[in-house]
Amino acid sequence: xxxxxxxxxxxxxxxxxxxxxxxxxxxxxxxxxxxxxxxxxxxxxxxxxxxxxxxxxxxxxxxxxxxxxxxxxxxxxxxxxxxxxxxxxxxxxxxxxxxxxxxxxxxxxxxxxxxxxxxxxxxxxxxxxxxxxxxxxxxxxxxxxxxxxxxxxxxxxxxxxxxxxxxxxxxxxxxxxxxxxxxxxxxxxxxxxxxxxxxxxxxxxxxxxxxxxxxxxxxxxxxxxxxxxxxxxxxxxxxxxxxxxxxxxxxxxxxxxxxxxxxxxxxxxxxxxxxxxxxxxxxxxxxxxxxxxxxxxxxxxxxxxxxxxxxxxxxxxxxxxxxxxxxxxx
Ligand code: AHR
Numbered sequence: 001x002x003x004x005x006x007x008x009x010x011x012x013x014x015x016x017x018x019x020x021x022x023x024x025x026x027x028x029x030x031x032x033x034x035x036x037x038x039x040x041x042x043x044x045x046x047x048x049x050x051x052x053x054x055x056x057x058x059x060x061x062x063x064x065x066x067x068x069x070x071x072x073x074x075x076x077x078x079x080x081x082x083x084x085x086x087x088x089x090x091x092x093x094x095x096x097x098x099x100x101x102x103x104x105x106x107x108x109x110x111x112x113x114x115x116x117x118x119x120x121x122x123x124x125x126x127x128x129x130x131x132x133x134x135x136x137x138x139x140x141x142x143x144x145x146x147x148x149x150x151x152x153x154x155x156x157x158x159x160x161x162x163x164x165x166x167x168x169x170x171x172x173x174x175x176x177x178x179x180x181x182x183x184x185x186x187x188x189x190x191x192x193x194x195x196x197x198x199x200x201x202x203x204x205x206x207x208x209x210x211x212x213x214x215x216x217x218x219x220x221x222x223x224x225x226x227x228x229x230x231x232x233x234x235x236x237x238x239x240x241x242x243x244x245x246x247x248x249x250x251x252x253x254x255x256x257x258x259x260x261x262x263x264x265x266x267x268x269x270x271x272x273x274x275x276x277x278x279x280x281x282x283x284x285x286x287x288x289x290x291x292x293x294x295x296x297x298x299x300x301x302x303x304x305x306x307x308x309x310x311x312x313x314x315x316x317x318x319x320x321x322x323x324x325x326x327x328x329x330x
Contacts, residue, residue, distance in 0.1 A: 023055065024055055024057045025055055025056045025057070025083050025084070025284070025288065026056075026059060026080070026082040026083045026084075027050050027056060027057070027058055027059070027082065027083065027084045027085075027086060027284065028058075028059040028060075028061070028073075028077040028082040028084070028085050028086070029046060029047075029050075029058060029059070029060050029061065029085075029086040029087075030061050030070050030073045030074055030085070030086070030087050030088070031060065031061065031063060031088065032063050032065060032070070032089070032090045032114070033062060033063055033065040033090070034062065034064075035065060035165070035197070035198045035199050035226070036198050036199065036200075036226040036252070036254075037225065037226060037252070037254040037255070037330070038224060038225070038226070038252045038254055038274045038330075041254065041274040041275070041329075041330035042274035042275075042276065043060075045274060045330070046058075046086065046112075046276060046277050046280065047060065048277065049277025049278070049280065049281050050277070050280075050281070053281060056284075059077065059080065059082060061073035061077075065090055066090070067089070067090055067091060067094055070089060070090060071095075071098045074087070074098045074099075074101070074102060075098065075101065077102075077107070078101060078102060078105045078107065081105070082107060083107070083108075084107065084109075084110060084284055084287075085102055085107050085108070085109050085110070086110050086112055086280065087099075087109060087110070087111055087112070087116075088111070088112050088113035088115075088129075089114055089116050090114075090165065090168060091166075091168055092114065092115070092116055092117040092167060092168065092169040092172065093117055093118075093167065095116040095117075095118055096118040096121065096122070099116065099118060099122045103122055103123045108125040108287060109122070109123065109124045110125060110127070110128075111124050111126070111127040111128070111129070111297075112127070112129060112276045112279075112280065113128075113130070113170075113274075113276070114129065114168055114169040114170055115127055115129050115169055115297065116169075117169070123295075125283070125287060125292070125293060126279075126280075126283045126293050126298070127295075127296070127297040127298065128279045128297075128298045128299075129169075129297060129299065130170070130272040130273065130299060130302065131173075131299040131302075132169060132170050132172075132173025132174050132176075132177065132272075133173045133174070133176050133177040133180075134177060134299075134315065135173070135174055135177060135251055135270050135271075135272055136174035136175060136176060136177020136179075136180075136181070136223070137177035137178075137180060137181040138177075138270045138304055138313050138315075138316070139174070139177070139178060139181075139221050139223075139249045139251060139268075139270050140177075140178050140184075140185065140188070140221065141181050141184070141313045141314070142249055142268045142270065142304060142306065142313060142318065143159070143185075143188075143219050143221065143247060143249050143267075143268075144181075144184065144185035144188065145311050145312065145313065146247070146267065146268070146306070147247075153187070154187060155187060156187050156189060157187055157188050157189065157219055158189050158191045158214070158215075158216050158217055158218045158219070159182075159188045159189065159191065159217075159218065159219040159220075159221065160191060160192035160193070160210055160214070160217055160219070160220050160221070161175070161178050161190065161192070161194075161221045162196045162203060162206055162207070162220065162221065162222040162223060162227050162228075162231065163175055163193065163194065163195045163196065163223050164195065164197065164198040164223040164224055164227075165195065165197050165198050166195050166197075168198075170198075170223070170224075170272075171195070171198075171223060175223070178221060188219070191214050191217065192210050192214055192217070194206050194210075196223075196227040196230070196231075198223070198224050198227065199226055199227065199230070200226040200229055200230035201230060202227065202230065203222060203226060203227025203228065203229070203230030203231050203234075204230030204231060204233050204234045205230075205234075206227075206231070207220070207230065207231035207234035207235060208234040208237070208238075211234060211238045211240075217246055218247065219246065219247045219248075219249070220247070220248045220249070222248065222249070222250045222251070223251055224250065224251050224252050224272075225250035225251065225252040225253070225256065225257035225269055226254075227250070228248050228249075228250035228257065228260075228266060228269075229250075229256055229260060231248065232248065232266060242260075242265045242266065243260075243264050243265045243266055244264075247267050248265075248266045248267050248268075249267060249268045249269070249270070250266060250268070250269040250270070251271075251272055252269065252271070252272050252274075253269045253271040253272070253302075253303070253305055253328070254269075254330060255328055255330060257269040257305075258305065258321050258325045258328060259325075261306065261307055261321040261322075262321055262322050262325060264307070267306060267307060268304065268305065268306040268307075268318065269304075269305050269321075270302075270304050271302035271303045271304065271305065272302060273300050273302055274330060275300075275330065279298065279300070302316075303316060303318075303319055304316055304317075304319065305318065305319050305320075305321040305324065306318045306321060307320070307321065308320055309323065
């Protein structure tokens with residue numbers, strides 16, 4: 001009799017647990033990889049926002065920088081019949097087919113960070129990402145306006161652009177912004193343009209080879225902070241002083257870049273926020289309540305941080321990094 005009673009209790013518990021988990025909102029996230037401090041902050045932020053939300057469950061997949069891994073993950077999410085898919089693509093092309101499959105499975109798709117170039121042709125419920133073209137413009141404008149401010153606006157300057165992962169919208173957009181803005185500063189002469197793949201190691205290697213092959217480099221524009229930090233190591237190893245012999249402008253505004261600016265080894269970082277949890281959570285909550293959104297792309301507000309602050313870039317004025325370093329979240 002006791003055995004039967006225990007069996008009944010156990011069965012009731014199993015049913016209770018599966019009923020509870022059946023109600024969980026399952027959010028699957030196809031992440032690009034772990035190439036940079038930015039990416040780590042982005043993963044951590046979304047992971048904690050979703051996992052700490054009552055009744056929500058995260059299914060996470062790290063694509064390890066490979067498009068085929070991300071395509072496979074998206075198809076797995078469809079098979080698992082998850083409730084929402086969060087997606088950022090390592091490159092911008094080649095997603096049409098798999099994202100149409102997501103649409104056909106009627107799984108609401110939230111695009112974050114790097115948006116696919118087929119975004120106009122597919123359905124998505126919300127999109128949040130950096131304005132990469134504007135970030136690229138700000139990088140060049142900062143260098144140009146800074147040099148004007150120290151009385152070197154008329155001096156010819158050799159500039160190199162270290163690009164991110166080739167074909168990523170963060171690379172194509174920032175390059176577009178970099179090159180358009182260069183036209184505004186005729187004293188900048190572009191003497192090097194190469195990918196450092198958004199990683200510290202490749203940033204260091206590219207800078208090492210530039211330092212050997214280019215006679216004089218005055219300004220480095222690195223399309224993310226990790227590459228700028230790798231380049232700083234290469235510049236020091238070559239016996240030069242980063243931030244002084246070579247002006248260094250990064251992008252992302254990660255903690256390590258703030259530290260480098262405060263230490264005088266880097267000059268500026270243009271912000272690209274990885275903190276999308278604050279956008280994704282209220283959006284999914286609203287979708288769960290039955291609200292719907294227009295198909296628009298939301299760009300978060302972003303700043304520019306440097307050694308002294310006060311450089312006017314039109315859309316934004318730079319802020320002194322040392323004044324805000326304590327409040328930075330990534
Ligand atoms: O897509 C955002 C970019 O990807 C960040 O600038 C870079 O650090 C990351 O790897």
